[in-house]
Amino acid sequence: MIDKQSPMPIYFQLERSLRSQIENNTLKPGDLLPSEREYAEQLDISRMTVRQAITNLVNEGLLTRQKGRGTFVAEQKLEQKLSGLTSFTEDMKVRGMNPANTLLSFELVPAETKVAERLHLKQHTPVYEIKRIRLADDVPMALETVYISANLVKGLTEAITASSLYRYIEEDLGLQIGHAVQSMEAAIVNEQERAHLLVQKGAPVLLIERNTFLKDGTPLEYVKSSYRADRYKFTIDINR
Amino acid sequence: MIDKQSPMPIYFQLERSLRSQIENNTLKPGDLLPSEREYAEQLDISRMTVRQAITNLVNEGLLTRQKGRGTFVAEQKLEQKLSGLTSFTEDMKVRGMNPANTLLSFELVPAETKVAERLHLKQHTPVYEIKRIRLADDVPMALETVYISANLVKGLTEAITASSLYRYIEEDLGLQIGHAVQSMEAAIVNEQERAHLLVQKGAPVLLIERNTFLKDGTPLEYVKSSYRADRYKFTIDINR
């Protein structure tokens, strides 16, 4: 388990050992670990060295320490999922609703100034422009316009837009989505939105703009959405 | 700089000192720090205690260590800051504006149903209720109501609310903020908001609710804010 003659640091060996015990469920979430003093005596190493191993795993979130009680295997954080990047489709499923789309238009157009800027393209480079109404349980929730670099998704067809665009990009094209910069602001519906979202004049909407990038930093898409304020509330989990 | 008699751990005091030196550019990115032994001798503390402070900052990404060379101030990752949890104060500074507050009320009140639920308290447990107008360059940006468990911040006074509440909680109380669940929605201003934000009737506002937790999971605060839609856009970086 621990080899003092190894060039590998002792704390690192212990760290790896504990990590694998957690991995293969020898140590289960909620379990109490042997005390630091016990490890030290058992392995004939200093308590401070044990602490160094455990501290690293605590920082990673695999273990938790409680003064006077002991060190425990951390419970898995399901919460983590919420903090990530979710599509409208996934989002609605989580909320227990049935997502659907109505395609308004599907065109290959030259990128105008703002779109070109967000996708790091030269102006007038061809991009797909997809306008959709997003429905949840058949109720209009949002009006969405997606701009996506044509050279990244060459085989894009109208049929694909009927389901989840993200699923297609990740699973069929094998592109890895990295991060997104998203902005949110409030506004009053304009006429176009009002017609599609079926709301009163003067009703508030939540405007969301999202700029999505691949893992390598290439801009993938630029999305502008208008959500009905009376039906949609955006929630996110922010970690330090 | 370091007070050995303070109940605050020495490594924590040094950590805070270094953090603030980096904050106010006394230590600039790329700078070489004095060696660990030098700090130990200078402050008359153990080298291991110095290491504990530095290790924490390395884990946070503020410092980097190179064996045989020394410890350096890390290059700033601006993006990182945006993705994390930021206070209004920090947020406005990043945007190059001057943040300020107008205190409307500061009371110790019994927690009502929703507040108690969010703070995991029994109903009618005393909580601080702080109402403030948030200003940026002297322009009203938001109306904010903070509810915070009274037993967590016993010494809270009106004076503290004049500056940054987060700074006080982290640096003076030594509480570690973990994560926050934040929701955003759009609405039309009500009368109270209209009076304080100085906007037209029927103007849109961005309603933000935030539930902040400590690292150990204890609920710290519940905040309701109404931001002027014409002046404020919320931006966040979302990582997979």
Add this chain to the structure above:
DNA sequence: TCATTAAATTGGTATAGACAACTATACTTT
């Protein structure tokens, strides 16, 4: 039996020292 007190256990902080591994520099040898 129940509540109180005391002791034991646990993680948290801190010290002092030692040696290893690595880097940069100055100096010596080839």
Add this chain to the structure above:
DNA sequence: AAAGTATAGTTGTCTATACCAATTTAATGA
């Protein structure tokens, strides 16, 4: 001039010890 060598300074690892603070457990007393 180039290569090798010594040296001082840096972080990395590890030990042994000590005391503190929070919690649990055992002993005690009414």
